[in-house]
Amino acid sequence: MKKSPLHARRILGALVPIAALCLLVPASARAAGPKLKVGFMLPYTGTYAALGNAITNGFKLGVAERGGKLGGREVEYFTVDDESDPAKATENASKLIKRDQVDVLVGTVHSGVALAMAKVARDTNTLLIVPNAGAGDLTGPLCAPNIFRTSFTNWQSGYAMGKVAIEQKKKTAVTFTWKYAAGEEFVSGFQEAFEAGGGKVVKQLWVPFPQVEFQSYVTEMAALKPDLVYAFFAGGGAVKFVKDYAAAGLKTTIPLYGPGFLTEGTLEAQGESAQGLLTTLHYADGLDNAKDKAFRAAYEKAYKAEADVYAMQGYDAAQLLGAGLEAVKGDTAKRAQLVAAMEAAHIDSPRGAMTLSKAHNPVNDIYLRRVEGKRNKVIGVAVKALADPARGCKL
């Protein structure tokens, strides 16, 4: 038994480094070992290709600014072109999750595709960050601990414009949009704020999506003579409607208001007819904050293109994910803490301060913008720190 202390010490001596290894190795392997897999499911072809690319660029810029790492882990990208096709959405999302085994899914632009992605994300408990699609359901009835959004809901923009119209002492309004989910959400947001403030929507006009024959509606607006027209269209529809409205001489007699998308990326084509239009959005040209200036300069330098609202939303997706991963040192297995850190994050966004609502939708200022030349210049804040009511969300 004489030898026993020595024996014990020897065993201990052998154990210490092993124990140390046990403690250290996994931690270091977690921090620097496997790369963080980020799956972009975005449109890279078709009408929304430019938006998909801007979001991708914005996200990569956000990662590059953190030294190419999020939460200490290098980032590896996987991409799938979602073609803005809801029919292929489930398969495309599954490809990234099952085949590529991504840690985080980022996408997309089209609301129908995003809704399908949210379903897959819920079923597989994959972390999903939505960098554009504005469907209320994503952070409403479909909300989940693993689903986040860094863009907006359609309701937010509509509601803010309703407030603006009330402040301007407008009494009557006609709403006009495509008869589909996004259009209905913009209009209902506008109507909610406008009628709560004592205004009245005298008529809702709807046109089947994606038709662009507006002349008869314009004639009807002239006959109704409301104090303002609130309209939502995007892309080709936005260009055509804004031009038709101005050509009919209504622009000077009945002011036209709309969500930012009425004049976002279309000013070149709308030309003179869009000058002076007021829109609301969570981003604008000419924001007076240092973060935005730095972001725009860095984006321009990296991609030789001007940053837009879509690039900004992609950038913030990276910022939000980074905030979460830093709190858990890159360990995605600690999902609860990761989610909690993302929920609590105060993002210094180019749009201004951004936090998240309980339903994981941005709470931020909605700006009032006026078209000046080829810019949507900020002229004020329509509503400060506006949160979507997230009806139907049980978080």
Place this chain on the structure above:
Amino acid sequence: MDIASLLIQVLNGVQYGLLLFLVASGLTLVFGVMGIINLAHGSFYMIGAYMAFTLSSLTGNLFLAIALGIVLSIVLGIALEWAFFARLYRRDHLEQVLLTYGLILVFEELRSLVAGNDVHGVAMPQALSGSISLTSVLSYPVYRLFMSGVCLALAGGLYLLIHRSRIGMMIRAGASNREMVQSLGIDIQLVYRVVFGVGVALAAFAGMIAAPVSSVYPGMGTQVLIICFVVVVIGGIGSVWGALAASLLVGLVDTFGRVLLPNAAGLSVYVVMAVVLLWRPEGLFRRAA
């Protein structure tokens, strides 16, 4: 609705109808004379609009751009007829649909490669950019009235060409009996080639002249194609008069459908089509064949 609004809505309907006629007349000619279902017809409308955008920014003049565009689209039509459509005359409709659907995809992709996916506007000619005020609030763009005038003139021209000219006689004869015309020593192949070129040019011209008011955007051809098939079916396949009458009918029904039945706005035109087909399955003006 007061009387002024009513009249303005009639004007809207007629104006829309006349533009539809321009696209649908080419479709009905190709369909009626050559027996080809051309799904790519809407693409020619889109190509026209993009030509108006590109050529008018190159030349700085919309009318010059349109003149150039007409020449280019006739050349395109003849080339397509020679390369693809000439092989389709004796084949069944399914194969025609396959080929022309394929062409839609090719044209959309080419459009994406060449002109990108952005929405563009085309400036109106200065002389026509004014408006005439109709009521205290509403004014009507002069350019829209000009468009309607041009469409009417073209409708007249087409009538003369088909019913009063020698080549029109050949076209009508070729539509009735291809073999007989051939045995009379008329080069039916050439007639078809010309008809197809004219059909493409009509659609492209519609796209070009409408570009300043419609703007130029991806997928614009598909939208117009569907409504033009409705026009052709209502009017009677191959009948230019039928196309004119049906275009005006569709234009008016669509306009008033939107005003009077806003919740069924998209439906009204198709209800009219169903009624016409029940009443006259051959369409309003089908030639007795």
